[in-house]
Amino acid sequence: MKLLALETSTEACSCALYVDGTISQRAEFAPRKHAELILPMAEQLLAEAQLLPAQLDGVTFGQGPGSFTGVRIACSVAQGIAFAANVPVAPVSSLAALAQHLYQTQGHEKICVAFDARMKEVYWGIYQLNQQGLMQLQGEECVCAAHQVPLPDEKNSWVGVGSGWAAYSEALSDRLAGYVQHYDSEIYLHATALIPFALAMFAQQQVYPAETVTPVYIRNKII
Amino acid sequence: MTKIKFCDVVTMTMRILGIETSCDETAVAIYDETQGLLAHTLYSQIALHAKYGGVVPELASRDHVRKLLPLIKEVLHAANTQPHEITGVAYTAGPGLVGALLVGAATGRSLAWAWRVPAIGVHHMEGHLLAPMLENPAPTFPFLALLVSGGHTQLIEVQAIGRYRLLGESIDDAAGEAFDKVAKLLGLGYPGGPAIARVAQQGKSGRFTFSRPMTQRPGLDLSFSGLKTQVLTTWQAQTIQDEQTRADIALAFEEAVIDTLLIKAQRALQQTGLKTLVIAGGVGANQWLRTRLQQLANELNIQVFYPRPIFCTDNGAMIAYTGYVRLKAGFQEPLSFNVQPRWSMESLN
Numbered sequence: 290m291k292l293l294a295l296e297t298s299t300e301a302c303s304c305a306l307y308v309d310g311t312i313s314q315r316a317e318f319a320p321r322k323h324a325e326l327i328l329p330m331a332e333q334l335l336a337e338a339q340l341l342p343a344q345l346d347g348v349t350f351g352q353g354p355g356s357f358t359g360v361r362i363a364c365s366v367a368q369g370i371a372f373a374a375n376v377p378v379a380p381v382s383s384l385a386a387l388a389q390h391l392y393q394t395q396g397h398e399k400i401c402v403a404f405d406a407r408m409k410e411v412y413w414g415i416y417q418l419n420q421q422g423l424m425q426l427q428g429e430e431c432v433c434a435a436h437q438v439p440l441p442d443e444k445n446s447w448v449g450v451g452s453g454w455a456a457y458s459e460a461l462s463d464r465l466a467g468y469v470q471h472y473d474s475e476i477y478l479h480a481t482a483l484i485p486f487a488l489a490m491f492a493q494q495q496v497y498p499a500e501t502v503t504p505v506y507i508r509n510k511i512i
Numbered sequence: 513m514t515k516i517k518f519c520d521v522v523t524m525t526m527r528i529l530g531i532e533t534s535c536d537e538t539a540v541a542i543y544d545e546t547q548g549l550l551a552h553t554l555y556s557q558i559a560l561h562a563k564y565g566g567v568v569p570e571l572a573s574r575d576h577v578r579k580l581l582p583l584i585k586e587v588l589h590a591a592n593t594q595p596h597e598i599t600g601v602a603y604t605a606g607p608g609l610v611g612a613l614l615v616g617a618a619t620g621r622s623l624a625w626a627w628r629v630p631a632i633g634v635h636h637m638e639g640h641l642l643a644p645m646l647e648n649p650a651p652t653f654p655f656l657a658l659l660v661s662g663g664h665t666q667l668i669e670v671q672a673i674g675r676y677r678l679l680g681e682s683i684d685d686a687a688g689e690a691f692d693k694v695a696k697l698l699g700l701g702y703p704g705g706p707a708i709a710r711v712a713q714q715g716k717s718g719r720f721t722f723s724r725p726m727t728q729r730p731g732l733d734l735s736f737s738g739l740k741t742q743v744l745t746t747w748q749a750q751t752i753q754d755e756q757t758r759a760d761i762a763l764a765f766e767e768a769v770i771d772t773l774l775i776k777a778q779r780a781l782q783q784t785g786l787k788t789l790v791i792a793g794g795v796g797a798n799q800w801l802r803t804r805l806q807q808l809a810n811e812l813n814i815q816v817f818y819p820r821p822i823f824c825t826d827n828g829a830m831i832a833y834t835g836y837v838r839l840k841a842g843f844q845e846p847l848s849f850n851v852q853p854r855w856s857m858e859s860l861n
């Protein structure tokens with residue numbers, strides 16, 4: 290299985306390549322540079338693996354929520370590559386991917402993800418590890434004021450992650466008092482975290498033709 | 513935009529996929545070096561934006577993502593072309609709405625990367641300018657171009673491809689923008705150009721007269737925002753705002769814009785000594801403008817060229833063709849793609 294992963298929904302830009310169990314990756318914190326960076330990253334990873342795009346079996350991308358422009362870049366690039374390589378796409382929630390990243394790097398299993406959504410709001414999702422080792426969404430992802438985010442259904446032992454925890458640290462800490470002990474707003478999202486989800490989706494054939502995948506913006510109030 | 517010269521001699525007949533997403537149309541076409549335009553298709557977002565009275569950029573970007581690949585599939589099918597027969601991908605890289613442009617650029621650049629063919633970011637206005645080349649007969653260089661679109665009103669001396677000299681332009685509203693704004697204030701639909709043209713057919717000439725802005729002064733610059741204001745005050749001063757009055761004002765406005773364009777175009781022809789006039793851009797679809805220009809051409813004994821009306825407004829064919837020309841000349845885009853929401857055409861020289 291050869292899978293290319295793209296994630297550009299936050300200020301970090303990253304690309305990862307999964308080749309039969311081995312993952313290589315490129316990542317850079319690079320606000321507004323995603324369009325410039327993403328294909329050179331992909332080209333380097335494929336060249337190192339001595340692969341051509343046509344040899345890929347699938348593409349996965351972080352479909353948001355996040356920066357509107359960012360999620361569109363990942364989506365459009367994924368669509369272009371997948372259509373050209375004639376392979377399906379596995380779109381993965383960027384919130385879930387950050388939760389997965391935190392699990393993979395620090396072992397946390399109960400995570401509240403908040404992305405700064407500007408306009409005094411956050412993109413919010415609550416995740417818990419399931420038996421397959423994947424972060425599973427509890428309830429629904431949403432965009433809402435930091436002091437009004439939905440709460441987990443049990444107290445204690447949750448960890449906060451994402452830029453929202455820096456932007457609205459007070460409001461979120463107040464709201465999650467008794468739920469979240471600590472948070473980390475400095476961890477950046479990596480395309481590698483998309484891969485476990487995507488592998489599961491490919492295994493279950495829950496993948497889609499390139500022309501049918503779209504970003505998930507969540508925020509639809511735009512005018 | 514960095515352009516890299518590539519040295520490989522292109523031996524295969526070029527067949528270029530062109531993608532246009534700079535504003536509110538998603539358009540795709542395939543141009544073949546020997547067979548010409550093979551297919552083109554377009555999805556207009558007009559209905560999506562109509563209730564807002566203008567283009568909502570974020571809605572436009574979102575819709576491009578949904579429509580672009582299905583249109584690419586459709587056009588490949590219509591052109592009876594297999595993906596591996598595409599030798600290059602062209603996409604509009606500017607000027608235009610940044611989010612909308614990025615959808616076409618990201619998709620186009622990625623397709624080209626995965627197909628292992630070169631890509632080229634096309635200047636949208638160069639696309640409009642070269643659209644008449646898709647017709648038979650096509651104009652020959654050098655020529656004077658009158659570019660009249662939603663965002664631009666320019667007189668350009670075109671010596672050759674990539675040799676452009678801006679002779680004059682609107683110092684405020686573009687001609688198409690003036691049509692759109694006047695239509696809005698008269699309570700006509702969006703886009704305004706076709707709406708005004710339609711209503712004006714019922715108008716009586718001579719009841720209203722608007723000025724021909726900046727024609728008394730020397731030079732080739734234009735201005736349309738004052739004209740719009742004149743229309744507004746005239747319309748508001750009417751005690752009976754009936755259909756006939758609306759039509760009469762629409763006609764007077766259309767006459768004023770067309771006269772102004774004609775006066776400036778004639779002046780530019782005299783100044784440059786050029787014998788060929790090319791019209792491009794959405795306002796060029798205006799039937800009466802075309803008729804009047806043809807009359808002018810006959811009087812001056814020059815030739816006038818315009819694209820078919822659907823290639824006056826935004827389309828994929830002009831991008832595929834311009835991409836072909838640019839790729840053929842040895843330009844191509846690096847993997848690192850980008851867009852330029854503001855981009856002067858003279859910087860192409």
Ligand SMILES: Nc1ncnc2c1ncn2[C@@H]1O[C@H](COP(=O)(O)OP(=O)(O)OP(=O)(O)O)[C@@H](O)[C@H]1O
Nearest residue numbers: 661662663664688704705706794795797798825826
């Ligand atoms: N028949 C017509 N008469 C007058 N104006 C017209 C007609 N048809 C279209 N237009 C005008 O043409 C404009 C659209 O043209 P076009 O698509 O070339 O512009 P644009 O792409 O919005 O702007 P630009 O190309 O400068 O970025 C609109 O302003 C529209 O009102």
Ligand SMILES: [Mg+2]
Nearest residue numbers: 661662825826
């Ligand atoms: Mg245009």
